[in-house]
Amino acid sequence: MHLPRRSVKSIQPLPSIYTAFPVNNEDNNSSEHSGKCLIRHIEDGIEVVPLEMSNVLSAPILSPDQAEKELFIISQEGTSPSDKPLPRLPKTLWARLSIKQRILALVGVQLALLLTIGLSLLAAKQRVSSSDLSVRTESTNDTLSTAQDMGPIPRGPFAVPIQLPQQQSSACLSRTNESVAWQCASDTTFQLNILPSPMHSNMTMITLGSAPATNGTLYHGHQAPNVSPTELRAVSTSSDSDPVYHFRTSYDRIVLLKQSDLTPSDKPRAQPAMRHPTFEQGETLWRCVWNQTMIEGYIYPKQRATTNNMSNSTAPAMVQELPKMPHVLKIVEQRVPNGRQPYCEKVRVGEAGLVGTSSGERVVLSVAETGTEAVAKALSRKVRGNVRDRRQVVDSGGSANCRCQWMVQ
Numbered sequence: 001m002h003l004p005r006r007s008v009k010s011i012q013p014l015p016s017i018y019t020a021f022p023v024n025n026e027d028n029n030s031s032e033h034s035g036k037c038l039i040r041h042i043e044d045g046i047e048v049v050p051l052e053m054s055n056v057l058s059a060p061i062l063s064p065d066q067a068e069k070e071l072f073i074i075s076q077e078g079t080s081p082s083d084k085p086l087p088r089l090p091k092t093l094w095a096r097l098s099i100k101q102r103i104l105a106l107v108g109v110q111l112a113l114l115l116t117i118g119l120s121l122l123a124a125k126q127r128v129s130s131s132d133l134s135v136r137t138e139s140t141n142d143t144l145s146t147a148q149d150m151g152p153i154p155r156g157p158f159a160v161p162i163q164l165p166q167q168q169s170s171a172c173l174s175r176t177n178e179s180v181a182w183q184c185a186s187d188t189t190f191q192l193n194i195l196p197s198p199m200h201s202n203m204t205m206i207t208l209g210s211a212p213a214t215n216g217t218l219y220h221g222h223q224a225p226n227v228s229p230t231e232l233r234a235v236s237t238s239s240d241s242d243p244v245y246h247f248r249t250s251y252d253r254i255v256l257l258k259q260s261d262l263t264p265s266d267k268p269r270a271q272p273a274m275r276h277p278t279f280e281q282g283e284t285l286w287r288c289v290w291n292q293t294m295i296e297g298y299i300y301p302k303q304r305a306t307t308n309n310m311s312n313s314t315a316p317a318m319v320q321e322l323p324k325m326p327h328v329l330k331i332v333e334q335r336v337p338n339g340r341q342p343y344c345e346k347v348r349v350g351e352a353g354l355v356g357t358s359s360g361e362r363v364v365l366s367v368a369e370t371g372t373e374a375v376a377k378a379l380s381r382k383v384r385g386n387v388r389d390r391r392q393v394v395d396s397g398g399s400a401n402c403r404c405q406w407m408v409q
Helices: 099-139 176-181 317-321 370-381 387-400
Strands: 058-061 069-072 156-162 167-170 188-195 204-210 227-235 244-258 284-304 327-334 343-350 353-356 362-364 402-408
Touching: 156 402, 167 176, 176 244, 204 284
Parallel strands: none
Antiparallel strands: 058 069, 156 188, 167 402, 188 204, 204 227, 227 244, 244 284, 284 327, 284 343, 327 402, 343 353, 343 362
């Protein structure tokens, strides 16, 4: 930025101030507008000190003009401290914090509290899971060890003929008339599918379910399990010297009963005959649901199953064409202690399957948890014991559980 140039002659000169002091101090005659500053005559014997050094509260001031002025000085030492108190210092650490620091502190405390609650819930869940796992493992009288490589297993769909169960117990139900709600399948056929290994993986997956559709026919009793793809592992058990293939999972167990099966009675109802009756369309029945029922299976690759034809006359022709499982297979089902409450609800056979009724009647099954809790506690104490001790614990408390076991040979 360039300023305009001006000539030096164009600048106005500053006014000159001339002050003249009289030589004779006795000349006190001066006018107000004379331009002269006269100093008042000071008599001898009067003490003159600077204003800053004066200790007098009031004193006259000597000024150049004739008028006298009096100055009042207020001493700071004479003021009371209570007139202007000092601010009090905060006594607590919280009071010393600013508003921003207080907000950050509250947020930090809340995060720490949420983290503590989350870790506590996670630890409790892990303890419950480990307890359930130990009960499930010990309930089969087998202790599983590290997986071993036993070579390939045949893949494909296989028919699993189910005959009378080796073990059957409905002791977990406390009401005698409800014992029929836990049944073990018999005179039927399951289908076991050993799936190919996924790409870039050596895992072996299996599924277990019902045989191919039989024109929508519904049979009385325990329905075939519906097991989604589950990993099949090679393990060793304490009860068998040879390694086996093992799988374990849970599913929702379904039992279909007649409408008169759950009527009040003082005596336990007998299990139905081996030949299961069928339900007709429009018929009302009970559907009993056991959520999260544990199911596990053992395939013994060194034990060959019999190759005779399946004697199940109720199996459809498509099922009879399936190859039978070439190895011995053991299947175990049991209700997990302290699991979800089982129930039975009324349904009706419709054209597309089972549908709910207008009444929506539902019965919650009474489960006796005392025996199963005792077994779980005993197993947790015996978890480090030998196999014989663990089997004794299961045998002594197994009567209070609902359990099915089949051996397909």
